[in-house]
Amino acid sequence: MPTKSSYPDIHIPDVSIWDLLFERTDRPFPNNKVILRDAETKRAYTYAQVKSSSINFGKTLKSVWQWQRGDVLATFTPNSIDVPSIIWGTHWAGGVISSANPAYTTEELAFQLKDSQAKVLVTEFAFLKVARAAAKISGIPDNRIVLVGDVKDETKTFLHFKELWLTQGDSRHQRTPAKNPKTDVAFLAYSSGTTGLPKGVMLSHTNIVSNVLMIQVAEGSKMSWDGGPDKGGDRMLAFLPFYHIYGLVCLMHFAMYSGFELIVMPKFDLEKFCSYVQTMKITLAPVVPPVLLLLGKHPIVEKYDLSSLRMLSSGAAPLTKELVDTVYQRIKVPVKQGYGLSETSPATHVQVWDKWHSTIGSVGPLFPNMMAKYMSAEEKEVPAGQTGELWLKGPNIFLGYLNNAAGTKNAITEDGYFKTGDVGHQDKNGDFYITDRIKELxxxxxxxxxxxxxxxxxxxxxxxxxxxxxxxxxxxxxxxxxxxxxxxxxxxxxxxxxxxxxxxxxxxxxxxxxxxxxxxxxxxxxxxxxxxxxxxxxxxxxxxxxxxxxxxxx
CATH class of the missing domain: 3.30.300.30 (ANL, C-terminal domain)
Structure with missing residues (x-):
């Protein structure tokens, strides 16, 4: 029999991402709570400023480019505190976001732009050469390329997104709400396929809404927007990229919903990471195993006081007991692990805070509102506790692959289970382990x-x-x-x-x-x-x- 989550089911409201973040009536933190801060320049946005800048950008889309429901905006940029306003402004205008890795070559970016049929491309000045070449290949004209970040184009060929803002009081353009949050696409997250061509993972508003609320159940009780010695609440260091589903949902969306301050780095740098932890009293840091390896062994770490950290949360790749122990012995910060995929919006499991050490190697229990089962190579269900491919079902399972009916049919069963391609088992306490991968990725x-x-x-x-x-x-x-x-x-x-x-x-x-x-x-x-x-x-x-x-x- 399929395994049901040990968490009680929660109510998943039939609302869009915009409604969840900006129209809620139960928000515990005030409008002037700082949510986003640039780690280097210290430039910041409060909750109210994120909302107003998002609305202004959404109005710009409608005014300048006659934005229509379902139009796609692509981002090609490292982390920036401007990026969330771009994303949520596009949603305000009824659009879809497709984020691309700024390390892509011209050909890689052009494929995603063409496949997603992007109408506008947002990038930073430093990435303009590749962005412009890919846009030309995919049919996006120069006047639909927008810059973000702290560097502007002095020639005025490409406008910065702030230069495109309309006034908030302009009533000519109203929000385009989602028609059906369960089926309206919010994000096209591109995931490499074993055939070589990336696949556009269609994630609905409900997919993201449900995952934010699931994370809140698993993590929220241990975090605070107004606690700590200075009553400033938890501060989360965000170097994990917003163009990756992990950073997009588990950092950006979760912080906005929960009221944590997100200290944003454009990319990872070990010494800057340690410096920011020390000077800005960072309490939480989502990481990946290679970063933990540096924290456990690199001599630079000895120069800094990392004692403000309460927890390191690792994802995106398996974590070994040896690495967890090495990090803890050196900096005395707990390390827990989670699991997820682009197709699951992304998080499905995370270790319980108080059990991080007793369950090392596991990815924790299954999130609420989800079901799991383990399947043999012949796609026959095996009893919980035995090893098999993990199949998952829940409101966070993606809609399918864009322009790829065959891929969707192979990935999602008729009764709604997603075949993860990962092999594992569940122990008697309900903790899940990922031990191997069927996929060739x-x-x-x-x-x-x-x-x-x-x-x-x-x-x-x-x-x-x-x-x-x-x-x-x-x-x-x-x-x-x-x-x-x-x-x-x-x-x-x-x-x-x-x-x-x-x-x-x-x-x-x-x-x-x-x-x-x-x-x-x-x-x-x-x-x-x-x-x-x-x-x-x-x-x-x-x-x-x-x-x-x-x-x-x-």
Missing amino acids: IKYKGFQVAPAELEGLLLSHQDIDDVAVIGIYDKSRATEVPRAYIVLRRGVKGTSEMETAIVQWLSERVSSHKRLRGGVRFVNEVPKSAAGKILRRVLQDKAKKEAEGVQSKL
């Missing part, structure tokens, strides 16, 4: 890398006859990294110079997280099934033996 620092995409590019290299890409665990980075097993063209030698050349060649064609950090191995053939499918498990076993110093030949 490689997780580099939480970012998805599709082997097939890299294989397709590598096969276009003149000296490569065949190739297979797998993820190998790099202990020094505390993450998976891509490695290529390559069959060279007859007569070409597999030298160290050739390996370096191939790694560099691919690096010039993909964004940073897709690079072959696991290196290249030259082989005589790529192991395949009778049907021609790459046998990645054979290569993974080979990689493990190599790591153990055991010679293995294909």
Whole structure:
């Protein structure tokens, strides 16, 4: 029988994201509560200022570009305290947000812009060259490219979003509310597919609303908007990107709903991270395992006082007991772990605060309003407690993949279960464990890398006859990294110079997280099934033996 959450079900209101955040009657914190603060410049927005700037941007969309319900706005920017107003202003105007990684190449961004049919692109000045080239390919004119951040375009070719604001009192343009929060798309979150092309994950308003409320149940009682020694409440350090579903929902939306102050960093830098914790008395920090590795071992950490931290919450990739213990022994800050996917909006599990140490290795109990079951390779349900693929059902499960009916059918069952592709089990206390992955996707620092995409590019290299890409665990980075097993063209030698050349060649064609950090191995053939499918498990076993110093030949 499917497992039901141990939390009591909660009421999920039939409202939009805008209603949840800005029209609620039970908000416990005042209008002048600071919600967003730039870590470097200290520029800040209060709750009321976020709301007014969002409305102004929404009016701009309607006035300048005649925004229609369902139109898509794409963001291509690192973290900025302006980004939330862009996102919620688009929702105010009835639009959809599709966020792209600012490390994308022109071709990668152009694909997302075309697939999502984005009408406007928001970026920062530093990323304008790639943004403009991708916009041209996808049919977005220059006058629909908007800048955010602290640097403006002195030529006035591209306007800053603040320069586009209308006055809040302008009554010509009214909010376009969601027609049906359960089916109206709020976000198109692009997730790498095993076929190589990213898939647009359609997330509804209800998906996000439900997940924010679920997180509140699992986390909210341990957090405060007005507590602590200075009565300023919890301060959360946000370097996890808002263009990634983890940062988007678990940081940005959750902080806005709960009234926590979000201290925003454009990207991670260890010394700045430690400095901000010390000087701004940060109490909470969502992280990923590679950051924990630095906190546990890097000498810079010794220079700073991190004692204000109450909890580190890790997600996006598996967390080992050794890493948790190393961090705790050094800085005396608890570390707990959660689990989720783009398709689940994203969070589905998180360890209970008071049990972080007794349940190390688990991702905690299932969130309220959810059901889970474990399935065998033959898609037969196995009893709870036994190992199987985790299938999940609940109000946070996505609507489907954009323009991909076959992918949607393969991912979501007729009775509403999402096949996560992750293998695990549940213990007798109701805590869940993720132990393996069925999917071929490689997780580099939480970012998805599709082997097939890299294989397709590598096969276009003149000296490569065949190739297979797998993820190998790099202990020094505390993450998976891509490695290529390559069959060279007859007569070409597999030298160290050739390996370096191939790694560099691919690096010039993909964004940073897709690079072959696991290196290249030259082989005589790529192991395949009778049907021609790459046998990645054979290569993974080979990689493990190599790591153990055991010679293995294909």
